[in-house]
Amino acid sequence: MRYSAKDYAKAFMELGAASSQIKGLFSAMKKNGDLGQRQKVVKEIERLEVKKHGGHLVEIEFARAQDAKAREEIISQFGKRDRIVTRVKPDLIAGARIIRDGEYELDISLSGKLEKLFA
Amino acid sequence: MESMNWIYLSRVSWRNYLHKIMSYEIVEKLKREIASFKDDPKFRSVGVVVETADGIARISGLSGAVSQELLDIEGTPAIAFNLEEEFIGAVLLAEGSKVGVGNRVTGTGKVLSISVGEALVGRVLSPLGLPIDGKGSLGTGLKSYPIERSAPDVVSRQSVREPLHTGIKAIDSMIPIGRGQRELIIGDRQTGKTAIALDTIINQKNEKKPAICIYVAVGQKQSKVAQIEKRLRDNGAMDYTIIISAPAGSPAPLLYLAPFAGATIGEYFMDSGRDALVIYDDLSKHADAYREMSLLLRRSPGREAYPGDIFYLHSRLLERAAKLDQAHGGGSLTALPIIETKLGDVSAYIPTNVISITDGQIYLESNLFYQGIRPAVNVGLSVSRVGSSAQTKAMKKVAGKLRLELAQFRELAAFVQFASDLDEGTRQKIARGELLTEVLKQSDGAPLPFYHTVPVLYAALNGHLDSLSKDRVRDFEARFIEYLEARHREDLIGPLANSGVLDDKLEENLKVAISKYLNL
Numbered sequence: 001m002r003y004s005a006k007d008y009a010k011a012f013m014e015l016g017a018a019s020s021q022i023k024g025l026f027s028a029m030k031k032n033g034d035l036g037q038r039q040k041v042v043k044e045i046e047r048l049e050v051k052k053h054g055g056h057l058v059e060i061e062f063a064r065a066q067d068a069k070a071r072e073e074i075i076s077q078f079g080k081r082d083r084i085v086t087r088v089k090p091d092l093i094a095g096a097r098i099i100r101d102g103e104y105e106l107d108i109s110l111s112g113k114l115e116k117l118f119a
Numbered sequence: 120m121e122s123m124n125w126i127y128l129s130r131v132s133w134r135n136y137l138h139k140i141m142s143y144e145i146v147e148k149l150k151r152e153i154a155s156f157k158d159d160p161k162f163r164s165v166g167v168v169v170e171t172a173d174g175i176a177r178i179s180g181l182s183g184a185v186s187q188e189l190l191d192i193e194g195t196p197a198i199a200f201n202l203e204e205e206f207i208g209a210v211l212l213a214e215g216s217k218v219g220v221g222n223r224v225t226g227t228g229k230v231l232s233i234s235v236g237e238a239l240v241g242r243v244l245s246p247l248g249l250p251i252d253g254k255g256s257l258g259t260g261l262k263s264y265p266i267e268r269s270a271p272d273v274v275s276r277q278s279v280r281e282p283l284h285t286g287i288k289a290i291d292s293m294i295p296i297g298r299g300q301r302e303l304i305i306g307d308r309q310t311g312k313t314a315i316a317l318d319t320i321i322n323q324k325n326e327k328k329p330a331i332c333i334y335v336a337v338g339q340k341q342s343k344v345a346q347i348e349k350r351l352r353d354n355g356a357m358d359y360t361i362i363i364s365a366p367a368g369s370p371a372p373l374l375y376l377a378p379f380a381g382a383t384i385g386e387y388f389m390d391s392g393r394d395a396l397v398i399y400d401d402l403s404k405h406a407d408a409y410r411e412m413s414l415l416l417r418r419s420p421g422r423e424a425y426p427g428d429i430f431y432l433h434s435r436l437l438e439r440a441a442k443l444d445q446a447h448g449g450g451s452l453t454a455l456p457i458i459e460t461k462l463g464d465v466s467a468y469i470p471t472n473v474i475s476i477t478d479g480q481i482y483l484e485s486n487l488f489y490q491g492i493r494p495a496v497n498v499g500l501s502v503s504r505v506g507s508s509a510q511t512k513a514m515k516k517v518a519g520k521l522r523l524e525l526a527q528f529r530e531l532a533a534f535v536q537f538a539s540d541l542d543e544g545t546r547q548k549i550a551r552g553e554l555l556t557e558v559l560k561q562s563d564g565a566p567l568p569f570y571h572t573v574p575v576l577y578a579a580l581n582g583h584l585d586s587l588s589k590d591r592v593r594d595f596e597a598r599f600i601e602y603l604e605a606r607h608r609e610d611l612i613g614p615l616a617n618s619g620v621l622d623d624k625l626e627e628n629l630k631v632a633i634s635k636y637l638n639l
Contacts, residue, residue: 006205103180105165105223105271117156 002032009044015051046083046103055081059099063092063109135155140544166207166224168192174370178207178224182599187267188229192218192495196247198231198372201416208416210372212247216434235382235387240331243348243362244376248384251364252348264381264387270438277444278508279478279505282514282619283330283453285397286322286566287315289496289559292518293525294481297441297509299396299451304475305458305465310495312457317347318397319455320355322566323396327616330394330453332360335381336406338374350564371415374408375449382439387454389441392448397440401457402433406469418554423468433469434476440453447516479503493560497526513573521555521580528552555579557592570616571600576598577621599636 012025029035050057056093057080066085075084089097092109100103134476166181176197182206190197193212195218212231241276243252250257262381276550279297293396296302304312316334323329336344336350344364346411351357361384365377378399388395399405406429413426433456440454456472456477463472463485473607474480479502509517531549534541541549558579561567569574577598578584587595603612611628615621621629 004205096560100162101166103182104162104163106160108160112160113156113158115156115192117153 003035005037005040005044008037009048010032012041012045013048013052017045017112037085043102048114050081050083051101052086053081055079056084058082058084059102060084061084061089061092061097061099061109062086063094064088117119130145132554134560137191144219144544149281154422166228168220168222168224169206171211171218171220173415174211174372175412176209176211176218176224178209179205179361181207181224181226182409184226184365186354189230189231190224190258191227192224196231197224199226201418210412210416211370212372212376212589231266231376232263233266233383235262235264235384238317239361239384240359241361243358243364245382246363246365246369246373246380248380261433262387264383266376266383267435268383268386268439271441271443271447271461272388272437276441279509281320281328281394281451282506282509282511282569283394284326284511284569285315286317286325286493286568287318287496288567288572288576289494289498290315290481290562291511291569291572292514293498293522294479294487294496294501294503295506295510295514296453296455296503297442297506298453298530299440300479300503300505300509301437301440301454301456301477302503302506303458303477303480303481304483305460305470305474306495307485308459308465310485310488311482311493311563312459313347313400315483315494316400316455316457317350318566319396319566320351320360320398321356321564322568323359324355325566325568328394329359330396331385331387332452333355333363333381333386333395335363335365335377335397335399337365337377337399337401337469338365338367338369338408339400341368341510354564371408371411374405375412378405378436380404381455382436382452385438385454389443389452392393392450393449394453396453396455399454399456400438401459402473403457403469404461406433409594423469429469430476433473437473437476478505492556493563496559498522499529511619513615513619513625514569516621517573517577517580524548524551524580525555528555539635553589553598554584554587554592557589558584558596560593561612568616569619570612571603572613573615573621574603574629574632575599577626577629583633583637599633602636602639604634606635 008025008029012021015021029038029041045101047057053063071086078084093111095109097105097107097109097112132463162182164181166178168176168181171178176192183198184202186199186202188199190199190209196212198207198212199209200522230630238257238261240252242254242257245251279299281298283296283298285296286293290296290599304315305585306312318333323332334347344366348362351360357498363377363381364374381397381399385395406425409429409432410425414420416422418426437454437456440452442451443449458473460467475507482497482500483495484497487497528551531545534545558575558626578599584592584595609627611625611632615625
């Protein structure tokens, strides 16, 4: 690993984050043997892009799949500049977990409560 | 008979009834616990494990973490070691860790702490302070002390002034150790380093104020630790000893933590106004563990591939040894670090570091060991920088010229083979040197209290044993001590043990005792 995902993402953003540069980004990563971290790079670019527009990257993990209406309702609670990503995580048993910018977490799941209860 | 059956049955029902009540009680307690549980969910800082191997984890996020903070990786404790621009390098504190990539990490806002208290005495603990001797939990009433703690400051200290007897004649007489001192035990493998440390522990039972002993085994074989524990127990020393074991199979972070855990436990006793002795066996392996951790954390290697802060690692550990002043309880923490040298090379990196940190060293030599001089202390290279002011007055009075006579003997030792061609004065010096060397020999596991050492050394240094052949010295010592205990307990041994002073009256009594014994 010559450069970290953050380095690639930062360089990509500094160059204007144009779609024409995507090919160049991946060829640079291939040349450096860093293609293994492409997922991380994409996530990092996503985070920087959201930040650039003054929003937050919000990941919501639900214990069960939500219907479209409920999902829309939850998403509407956040700002328009925020990017919302949802996924299903049955390990949570019930409830949900919200992660903001990959660094801050609000755990309102049953598994989290049980963990705290028996901690 | 029927009535007996009734009683029996009713007893059974009574027991069942009680059992039911008790089970209901537990259920009720659980219900109460759950009902009173209040969760106040709020955003908290988290990180994610992005890489893990060999007891090390790299964590992304958790930007608010501080150095040495205790982290929680889904139930596995870890310490934040490297705070880099994008990642945190953390060391995992669990064996066979279940940590994997993607695990969530939360900060605890605390530094690593262990439980300390009276209940630790007599137990064998892991570096995290958990009992590993199969004797159950440590119970309640324990205090929590941080593993990393700054050393007592200058104002709260006083100079080393009370002796800590090792029970080893050569050390107590020529390289005295004081309470609060840091005295290094250094030597090659199999030269008796651990034996000196264990004798010191065993000898504490002969002391008026025995120190609480903490033996820290770093990277030792489990079997060796078991033997040590048995030996201490057989000698009744586990009544005042705590063993901390980070065996060779433990991950490097636990080996790194063990001496700090020992110092922390010692500090608890020091803070409570008592004397504690901590033995780090050994700091060479501790340095190796730290090097392993540092290289895995990608810190730059320096001399002998040790990281740049290896000196600081040992200095901050050994600085915690102190003699507190009366305003701070007057307790003390004495440290006996052990360093293993390779082929007697004391100029290697770690030995020179620890020599410069400590207040003196006891240097053990393989050659002396194989010549049968045990303990194999090289008196010429060994030194105690602060201990002389703490030496018992009686010992100081008697052993004052011992070092000089032995030094003169060493100068003339080369001529021993030509003894018949030498002048009378030189011959006498050589004979005296040989006699003193013989007197200073001591079996492993047989420490002598100072009130036995003083009369023996007095007899040897004042020429009372000059006519004795070398092979009879040990026999003389054993019988002479037996004689003094039987006949002169009241007028010599007792007062000497109580006061630690060999005044004119006691000296006269000692002279009389020696002449009486020799004329028996």
